Amino acid sequence: MSRNVGTNKRLRPVFIDEDLVKQLLDWHEARHAIEQAFVAVSNQSREPGARYGDQPVSSQPARTFVQAEGGVLLCMPGFVGQHQLTSGSDERTSTLACKLITSFRKNASVGLPSINGEVFVFSSTTGKLEAIVEANYLTGIRTATASLVATDHLFLRPARASAPDGMVSIQLGIVGCGFQGMMHAVGFVRTQSMARVRTIRLWNRTPARAAQLKELLIEERKKTDSNYSVFVCDTVEDCCRDCDVIVTATGSGEPLVYRSFLKQKVHINAVGAGEYHHAELAQDVYDDCQVYIDHWEGARKELATLRSNIVGEVGEVILRESHPKGASLLPKPDGMSVFQSLGMASEDVTVGRLVYEKHLKAHDRSDRD
Numbered sequence: 001m002s003r004n005v006g007t008n009k010r011l012r013p014v015f016i017d018e019d020l021v022k023q024l025l026d027w028h029e030a031r032h033a034i035e036q037a038f039v040a041v042s043n044q045s046r047e048p049g050a051r052y053g054d055q056p057v058s059s060q061p062a063r064t065f066v067q068a069e070g071g072v073l074l075c076m077p078g079f080v081g082q083h084q085l086t087s088g089s090d091e092r093t094s095t096l097a098c099k100l101i102t103s104f105r106k107n108a109s110v111g112l113p114s115i116n117g118e119v120f121v122f123s124s125t126t127g128k129l130e131a132i133v134e135a136n137y138l139t140g141i142r143t144a145t146a147s148l149v150a151t152d153h154l155f156l157r158p159a160r161a162s163a164p165d166g167m168v169s170i171q172l173g174i175v176g177c178g179f180q181g182m183m184h185a186v187g188f189v190r191t192q193s194m195a196r197v198r199t200i201r202l203w204n205r206t207p208a209r210a211a212q213l214k215e216l217l218i219e220e221r222k223k224t225d226s227n228y229s230v231f232v233c234d235t236v237e238d239c240c241r242d243c244d245v246i247v248t249a250t251g252s253g254e255p256l257v258y259r260s261f262l263k264q265k266v267h268i269n270a271v272g273a274g275e276y277h278h279a280e281l282a283q284d285v286y287d288d289c290q291v292y293i294d295h296w297e298g299a300r301k302e303l304a305t306l307r308s309n310i311v312g313e314v315g316e317v318i319l320r321e322s323h324p325k326g327a328s329l330l331p332k333p334d335g336m337s338v339f340q341s342l343g344m345a346s347e348d349v350t351v352g353r354l355v356y357e358k359h360l361k362a363h364d365r366s367d368r369d
């Protein structure tokens with residue numbers, strides 16, 4: 001018997017650090033990866049006979065939480081089968097990965113982000129660990145991109161379809177200007193082919209952070225050749241006023257956004273979480289809106305106490321757009337829609353794989369078995 005039987009003779013996994021992730025990931029490619037994740041999860045949720053053979057599938061249990069003294073560790077394993085790495089490519093790949101991520105809310109006081117983690121990417125044929133990808137920026141871009149994709153499919157596409165020139169412009173409200181609030185604001189201004197951003201209104205509990213984000217968005221305005229205005233608001237009500245699209249990205253355990261602050265037709269991406277994932281929006285918002293989720297498996301556990309009309313998964317909306325059998329799941333034309341973003345492993349799986357493949361390409365080598 002070979003001396004190597006049962007031993008690991010493979011090269012070490014590649015480590016892709018935060019700086020490299022920033023160089024490798026771009027908003028447009030991330031969007032395709034996130035759409036693949038949404039679609040994979042919803043294709044899998046269908047009855048086996050109703051699944052689309054030309055679309056990816058997934059396996060993704062609800063994540064687990066381990067409570068520590070200062071915060072929480074989340075374990076997020078997932079598999080996405082037969083996903084496309086880039087839009088329009090015939091090439092398919094399958095990815096097995098697991099994100100381990102911690103959320104320690106008081107980290108700012110020691111100069112660290114509150115969310116820290118890694119995505120572990122495994123070979124889906126041998127199960128060997130191929131890459132460890134730092135997942136702070138990755139989590140920022142994938143979460144913001146999930147909101148961009150939800151906003152586009154639920155709100156902007158229908159708006160573009162009914163606009164005489166097919167163009168839409170929006171007033172954007174950002175409630176919470178921490179890392180996620182910043183990534184969402186930057187994401188919207190970097191992807192203005194979906195909708196031109198006319199105005200950005202910012203609110204943060206600590207106003208200095210909103211002022212910092214304003215400065216950054218003014219720099220982005222030059223880089224993206226845009227002409228939006230940016231306002232720092234004293235109250236959440238002022239921030240939400242007249243907004244078409246709102247992002248809530250705070251750790252608040254109390255409602256911040258009430259129905260009376262909002263236009264009749266508005267789309268909200270509710271991203272943050274206090275004790276519950278649906279803490280940021282008041283019950284009168286949930287009484288009057290249609291809620292969309294990223295995945296039922298997680299929602300059954302993490303949104304168990306949410307009292308609202310959950311219409312379905314964003315991935316199912318996307319699947320029905322391209323395979324128009326059955327009723328549309330789109331929001332009512334004059335109603336309010338909420339994307340209740342929990343975050344799911346399949347997003348980290350497809351985005352983690354994208355980063356790893358781009359790293360291999362950039363280094364012109366294959367680290368596979």
Ligand SMILES: NC(=O)C1=CN([C@@H]2O[C@H](COP(=O)(O)OP(=O)(O)OC[C@H]3O[C@@H](n4cnc5c(N)ncnc54)[C@H](OP(=O)(O)O)[C@@H]3O)[C@@H](O)[C@H]2O)C=CC1
Pocket residue numbers: 103108113114115139143176177178179180181204205206209249250251252253254270271272273274341342343344
């Ligand atoms: N859905 C998803 O996929 C993901 C969700 N998240 C969630 O998004 C939220 C933001 O994360 P992130 O930006 O990384 O964290 P940061 O620590 O960078 O920012 C936290 C933000 O929340 C604000 N905040 C905290 N507590 C309150 C409160 N009681 N009332 C009002 N504002 C408050 C902070 O304000 P201040 O500056 O005053 O402290 C700050 O703006 C968290 O809840 C996190 O769990 C994160 C990753 C993925």
Ligand SMILES: O=C([O-])C1=[NH+]CCC1
Pocket residue numbers: 074101103115139273342343344
């Ligand atoms: O999906 C995710 O990565 C997270 N959701 C809440 C904290 C981190």
